Amino acid sequence: MRLEFIDRVQESEILGRNILTNDGKVLLRAGVKLNRRYMDKLKSLGVFFIYVEDNRLDDVMVEDDRLAELKQVTMKNMSRIMRNIHSCNKRDVKDTINIVENLVDYIIDMGDVNKSLYDIQTYDNYTFVHSLDTCIMSSFLGISYGFSEKELKELAIGAILHDIGKTKISNKIITKSGPLTSDEFCEVKKHPIYGGEILKKNVRIPDNAIKAVLQHHERIDGRGYPYNLVDKEISRFGKVVCVCDVYDAVSNDRVYRKKFSPNEAYELILSGSGTAFDNDVVRSFRETFAVYPLGCCVRLSNGAEGYIVRQNKNFPDRPVLRVLYESETKTPIPFYEIDLLEFSNIVIERIVS
Numbered sequence: 001m002r003l004e005f006i007d008r009v010q011e012s013e014i015l016g017r018n019i020l021t022n023d024g025k026v027l028l029r030a031g032v033k034l035n036r037r038y039m040d041k042l043k044s045l046g047v048f049f050i051y052v053e054d055n056r057l058d059d060v061m062v063e064d065d066r067l068a069e070l071k072q073v074t075m076k077n078m079s080r081i082m083r084n085i086h087s088c089n090k091r092d093v094k095d096t097i098n099i100v101e102n103l104v105d106y107i108i109d110m111g112d113v114n115k116s117l118y119d120i121q122t123y124d125n126y127t128f129v130h131s132l133d134t135c136i137m138s139s140f141l142g143i144s145y146g147f148s149e150k151e152l153k154e155l156a157i158g159a160i161l162h163d164i165g166k167t168k169i170s171n172k173i174i175t176k177s178g179p180l181t182s183d184e185f186c187e188v189k190k191h192p193i194y195g196g197e198i199l200k201k202n203v204r205i206p207d208n209a210i211k212a213v214l215q216h217h218e219r220i221d222g223r224g225y226p227y228n229l230v231d232k233e234i235s236r237f238g239k240v241v242c243v244c245d246v247y248d249a250v251s252n253d254r255v256y257r258k259k260f261s262p263n264e265a266y267e268l269i270l271s272g273s274g275t276a277f278d279n280d281v282v283r284s285f286r287e288t289f290a291v292y293p294l295g296c297c298v299r300l301s302n303g304a305e306g307y308i309v310r311q312n313k314n315f316p317d318r319p320v321l322r323v324l325y326e327s328e329t330k331t332p333i334p335f336y337e338i339d340l341l342e343f344s345n346i347v348i349e350r351i352v353s
Contacts, residue, residue, distance in 0.1 A: 002054045002307050003295040005353040009052055011035050016051035056324055056335055060309050062294050070103045078128040093204045104156045107139045130248055135160035137244035144288040158212025159241045165195030189225045192217055212237040216245050219276045239278040243285055266291045290316045297352040303327045305352055312341050
């Protein structure tokens, strides 16, 4: 399948992946034939890229079916997860931990990520999808960084709950479209503290998970918040969740800004190495995640346009592309592939939209 800007999708094309609501229900099911009404509705919800089926790219599987299923189960339970943590009921908290651990168990079995982490999401489910994606990214990065199985589960719990402190902040501040006042920003900067206070009431929440929540906005250079911790004062759990939180946050539209392109978000992480982010964590990030999602169309410096069909490990910006169209006329051609590792003089200029 291919990941396509919605305005480039033709009517009668087939949706390749489910689109979910904020509670994990299917808004539009994979396999449906797309029409103008569907596409206008998706755009009104803030969905601008969708996966569509394409027999020339039927070998591009953007996500493991079991992982997709576990993500959907977790999404359906996100509201309950948040309620359970606030309730402090031991049984409810145990249920929450079990949901997250089932997801992590499968990620551990996968071993590494060679699929796209890109999710089709509607505008109003940002908070839950962001928490879930930060959890999944942190789990993959934790594997690459050398966390034990026990540590990975603690990391994932902290990652999925990293923003729970925002539930104690006025929704008017959280959803404000304009710049925050000084007082409002000071209140937002307290959300890691609020999150720590909520989790410390739950004896089943591991200390390392609480550290991730408390420290996910700390910076290596001491210019983070809320405690202005420096380098070794920040736990590995806080360092990993910090990178994944920032990457996923800037990769999505917010009420106050447009999202970064994949290469911009990636460069933001790399450029923050040694100042905002731990050098070793960034090195593992670079070894774990690719810049461009599988199935997306990119334009090359030689004028060709192609779809990402494979990633080259340790070379996140040098994937393998499949060219399906003549670059000027856009007429279909017998497809061929370009492995950017073999053509150092060709670079990706942009995602085609």
